[in-house]
Amino acid sequence: MVIGIDIGGTNIKGVVLSDKKIIAKIKIPTRSKTNKKIIIGQIFKCIEKLLKKNKNVGRPTSYIKGMGVGVAGPIDFQNQKILNPPNVTGLKGVDLKKEIEDKFKIKAIIDNDVHCLTLAEASLGVGKNKKMVVGLGLGTGVGGGIVIDGKIVYGKSGTAGEMGHMTIDKFGRKCACGQRGCLEAYTNEKGIQKTVFEIFGKKINTITLYNLARKGDRKAIEVWQETGKYLGLGLANIVDALNPDIIVIGGGIANAGELLLNSAKKEMRKNVLSSLAKKTQVLKAGLGEYAGAIGAGLLI
Ligand SMILES: [Zn+2]
Numbered sequence: 001m002v003i004g005i006d007i008g009g010t011n012i013k014g015v016v017l018s019d020k021k022i023i024a025k026i027k028i029p030t031r032s033k034t035n036k037k038i039i040i041g042q043i044f045k046c047i048e049k050l051l052k053k054n055k056n057v058g059r060p061t062s063y064i065k066g067m068g069v070g071v072a073g074p075i076d077f078q079n080q081k082i083l084n085p086p087n088v089t090g091l092k093g094v095d096l097k098k099e100i101e102d103k104f105k106i107k108a109i110i111d112n113d114v115h116c117l118t119l120a121e122a123s124l125g126v127g128k129n130k131k132m133v134v135g136l137g138l139g140t141g142v143g144g145g146i147v148i149d150g151k152i153v154y155g156k157s158g159t160a161g162e163m164g165h166m167t168i169d170k171f172g173r174k175c176a177c178g179q180r181g182c183l184e185a186y187t188n189e190k191g192i193q194k195t196v197f198e199i200f201g202k203k204i205n206t207i208t209l210y211n212l213a214r215k216g217d218r219k220a221i222e223v224w225q226e227t228g229k230y231l232g233l234g235l236a237n238i239v240d241a242l243n244p245d246i247i248v249i250g251g252g253i254a255n256a257g258e259l260l261l262n263s264a265k266k267e268m269r270k271n272v273l274s275s276l277a278k279k280t281q282v283l284k285a286g287l288g289e290y291a292g293a294i295g296a297g298l299l300i
Contacts, residue, residue, distance in 0.1 A: 001016060001017065001018045001063050001064050001065060002016070002017050002064065002065050002066055002067070002068065002300040003017075003047065003051075003064055003066075003106075003297060004017060004068050004070075004293040004295065004296035004299075005043065005047065005067065005068070005293060006293040006296055007072075007088055008072070008088075008139075008292075009033050009087030010029065011028065011029060011030060012027070012028050012029075012030055012043060013026070013027045013290055013293045014026050014049075014050045015050075015294055015297055016053065016064075017294065017297040017298070020123065020124060022294065024050055026053065028049070033088050033089055033090060034089050036091065036094060038090070040096075043069075044103060047100070051104075064106050065107070065300055066106060066107040066108065067104070067106050067107065067296075067300070068111065068116065068295075068298065069096060069097075069108060069111070069296055070111055070112065070113035070115070070117075070292045070293070071085050071091060072114075072143060073087075073112065073143075074159040075110055075111055075112050075159070077110075077111060077158030077159075078157070080095070080096075080109070081093065081095065082094055082096060082110065083159075087140050087141065097109070097110050109300065112159075113137065113296075114136070114137040114144055114145045114161065114292075115152050116292045116298075116299065117145060117248075117250050117291045118144075118146065118295065119145065119147055119150075119295040120291045120292070120298060121286065121295075122248075124287060125248070125287040125291065126246070126283045126284075126285065126286040127245075130245035131148065131149060132146070132147070132243075133248060134147075134163075134242060134244040134248070135147070135161075135247075135249075136164070136248070136251075137251035137292075138187050138188060138231075138249065138252070138253035139188065139252045140188060141188055142163070142183055142184035142188050142251075143161070143162070143163075143164055144162060144238075145161045164182060164188070165177055165183070166183050166234060166237055167180075168183050168185075168186065168233050168234060172185065172186075173185040173191070183231070183234040186227060186230035187230055187234070187253065188253070189252070192209070192227055193206075195223050195227060196209060199219050200219055206253065206256075210224075210255065210256050213259050214259070221259065224256055224259040224263070225263040227260060227263075228259075228260045228261065228262065228267065229264070231249075231260065231267070232265065232266065232267025232270070233268075235247055235268040235280075235282060236268045236270075237271075239268065240272060240273055240274075240277070243274070245280075246280070246282070246283060247280060247281070248283055248284075248285050249261065249264075249283070249284055250291060251285075261282060261284065265282050268280070
């Protein structure tokens with residue numbers, strides 16, 4: 001049995017996996033983005049609750065082989081250091097592996113949250129049995145992961161897959177990272193809000209925007225199509241660089257489904273060089289909101 005934890009800016013989600021199947025799951029609020037003590041306290045609480053649930057299914061704690069933990073932003077994977085977490089800034093530089101291992105005496109591995117999501121989708125979700133799976137997580141930020149033959153690609157320093165910050169428009173919108181025109185600046189929550197404001201002249205939240213578009217509202221559909229065009233440019237760059245079997249789109253924004261993905265695929269095909277690679281599959285993630293936690297568990 002293994003534990004998987006997914007630390008987000010709003011919630012911390014955790015699962016216990018046995019033979020890659022969820023036998024317990026839990027979601028608790030992160031409570032703070034900036035206060036290290038509060039965040040770590042909540043992570044411990046999440047783990048403690050999972051261990052208790054685990055006892056309820058009749059297995060002792062010693063059965064837990066290890067714990068995987070996913071956090072947004074770049075991770076120094078070799079040294080297991082959290083570099084610059086955008087959603088939980090209080091964890092910057094924290095040796096979370098040591099904190100967890102000291103407290104629970106269970107081996108821990110820290111990785112990027114979308115690395116984990118991609119691993120989960122490649123192992124158990126829509127990317128199952130595919131050789132190369134690329135994952136994009138569209139939410140508060142935009143993260144990415146690459147999995148080849150069931151293994152996460154890390155690159156030299158562990159940060160391979162930060163595709164949210166590829167430049168789509170050099171003179172474009174300012175991104176949270178400080179640069180201009182990143183994919184994230186058009187396809188995360190805030191980016192979509194900017195497009196909403198440009199088209200509607202007022203604020204509309206993402207869920208309302210989705211419902212409006214489903215009912216046929218022309219402007220709402222336009223926001224999703226515009227967002228899809230930027231996403232499609234990003235996908236084309238990914239396909240030209242990597243030629244993956246499949247690209248999996250996860251995160252809260254992916255719930256827009258075809259409203260977003262149809263225009264993204266159209267734009268991707270327009271911009272991909274090879275006629276063969278134009279057929280690259282692009283699918284919505286299939287494992288739902290616990291995908292990141294499941295993938296974190298699979299790190300063990
Ligand atoms: Zn950026």
